Amino acid sequence: MSQDHSLYPETMPQHPERATLEGKNKFMGLWFFLGGETVLFACLFGTYLALKDSTAGGPSSEDMFGLGLVFIMTMLLLTSSLTSVYAMYHMRNNEFKKMMLWLGITALLGMGFLGLEIYEFAHYITEYGFTFRSSAFGSAFYALVGFHGGHVTFGICWIITLMIRNAKRGLNLYNAPKFNTFSLYWHFIDVIWVFVFTVVYLMGKVG
């Protein structure tokens, strides 16, 4: 590990994120972590499906949800996944500055998503008096969607820390796995959102 981890174009491994044992371990460890996260979200989805009709006389999903806003949120998050793919593409070509640029765009798109989500929640609370205390439906909704939002927040903090930390170091075999694990995590959050969009919003409007 203390040997020189800097990357040179001529000695660049094809997958700098998995060139060291530590990198391989991180890569695999993150997959197991995502396995656990899948179970975690599965429980929250199960809870939501079990409780979504228990509105206790309050507003139901048909009354409140507007697909327009949620569609914009979905686009923002899906695009951010794409930009993180660009970032990883540039990482593999050892183009540090371009990687940082695309990661920055990823973070900005994530913040846009988060801003809209906060606006959405505020809208439900002020317009409909729909809080996490008002009914079991409310509790389950905010638990699931809020937990996803918490993951987005954590991801944004993660990538910003990582970018500041490595701004002056350039790319090397030590930090390539770190950028790559973030990217994987970010895709995961995106996939979860696809399910949230389908199960909560589409099924809430149509089902």
Place this chain on the structure above:
Amino acid sequence: MEFFERFALPHPDPMIYASMVAIVVVSIAIVAGLTYFKKWGYLWNEWLTTTDHKRIGIMYLISALLMLFRGGADAVMMRIQLSSPEMEFLNAQHYNEVFTTHGVVMIFFMAMPFVIGLMNYIVPLQIGARDVAFPRLNALSFWMFFAGAMLFNISFVVGGSPDAGWTNYFPLAGNEFSPTVGVNYYMWALQISGLGTLMTGINFLVTIFKMRAPGMKLMKMPMFTWSALITNVIIIFAFPVLTVALLMGTLDRQFGTALFTTGSGGMDMYWANLFWVWGHPEVYILILPAFGIYSEIISTFSQRNLYGYKSMVGSMVLISLLSFFVWVHHFFTMGQGALTNSIFSITTMAIAIPTGIKIFNWLLTMWKGKIRFTVPMLYSVAFIPLFTVGGVTGVMLAMASADYQYHNTMFLVAHFHNTIIPGVVYAMLAGLTYWWPKMFGFKLNERIGKWAFWFNVIGFVLAFFPMYLTGLDGQARRMYTYSESTGFGPMNMIAFVGAGLFAIAFILIAYNVFYSFKHSPRNIGDDPWNGRSLEWATHNPVPAYNFAIEPEVESSQAFWDHKQKKHNLFKGKISKIHMPNNSGIPIIMAGILFVFGFSFVFSIWPAVIIAAVAFFACMIYSSFENDQGRYISEQEIKETEAKFGGDSK
């Protein structure tokens, strides 16, 4: 003053005040002792900040033994209370608190760290690795477990213990019926230590998949490592369910959501489902490593290869899959209908098949073996018939219609103690005795160990078999007393005597540690039991880097075959070894989580926010640290090896 009133005990008792004084006195004594002997630096540098899997393993084991005595004291108190009808030793409230803490302490803070402690120490050695995949994360896992355990234990003297049973069912655990902070303690203590366990699961799975010695294919791994692999898979897929359940319980209790609270449309039964979706796999998280330990011990002391290696692995995989499809059998009587009950009844009974395969494999391993009845082997031999009784009564409980008769009776209590004690506890005692020389360089005294073993077995049978009978006669569990006319008195008196013998066994085991430390010979060599797997191929006690040269493996009995065929396990040459540095961050982060949990329990929000910010600050600090690890030089390794009497090997 109002601020401090919340910390008062809701149900005070002279006994609790006495323990309060005892805790303060012992803490002062420890601090004073460390200061007097100038051991703070040693403790901090060698133990509290260590990232060495062996030391973390030993710290897990010490914590587990301490918690064993805490949970054991609870058990003895319950047996005293029930020893005769209309006893007035504990009142109903204290009895509730005692059976709750007994369950939580024994499962989460005794059995789990015992299993994880042995895995920590042994698995990297068995696969020929120098540490786990993420050493610092491993330290954080331990300290989070420890923070959770301490948080749970102080509930006893600050604010009151939880009293809704270790299963903590809603609505009993909701604010309406449990208005004190006890259940909050339950939520946060388990949350913090549970997240630590989840990280352990990820860490060990990566370690086993990525860091095995050259030549060790998956099907050449020792059986304990196999059991650890499967256990960690279960941990990763089961523990997140507990995380969600505890989080939702906290939301309900402290933020007024309506997930388990029926008033606004929540479902109280939903807690029971989530709890057991985690809880039943948890049972196998405990028992599979125990099976692994028995496999190692029975094979070593029968001096034969393990019979049916492939079927052992296959049956464990099958058990791990089935373990996720049986949870409803914990509440057949809750009213989910005959079809659902039947399905779960069948899946439950199906688990008996792979378990039975394992029993026969152990018996056939001993068949025609040259058996040596050492203490670890005695526990393993006692395990087979006793565990079978526990398994058969389990199949009885699995019959849904009959379960309406046994549900929530002492029969159930007898059943699960019958599987957990001969299954898990005996395995832990056997494993501890077996690997003790590996950890400390001397054996535990066999004569005292055998006395302890007999007290253990006789005490166990006397304590729990009577409960089968009173349970069938209708004695309910979790009831603090019964009338004389029920006729339960004599059987409960026998159980009390059994509990006493059982307690003596554990005192003997503690005494044995002390006695052996003083008197046991230290010149036992590297392989005192004539072992079979790689952990016996290194020195006694193990040097920090585990193996001077990475071993190369050809079979599942690598060390045994090396001794038989005289081929060379260590083909390479000594070169410098990269090791992780110590770090104070894990213990600091766990300390912050303790403050976080404690403040959350009492809803002291400013402290919660400060602790949360501090926690993330620690994460960012770690990210900015420049820690490249260190190297042990070739020279240093050669000197260490020479000290052990080996040449470069």
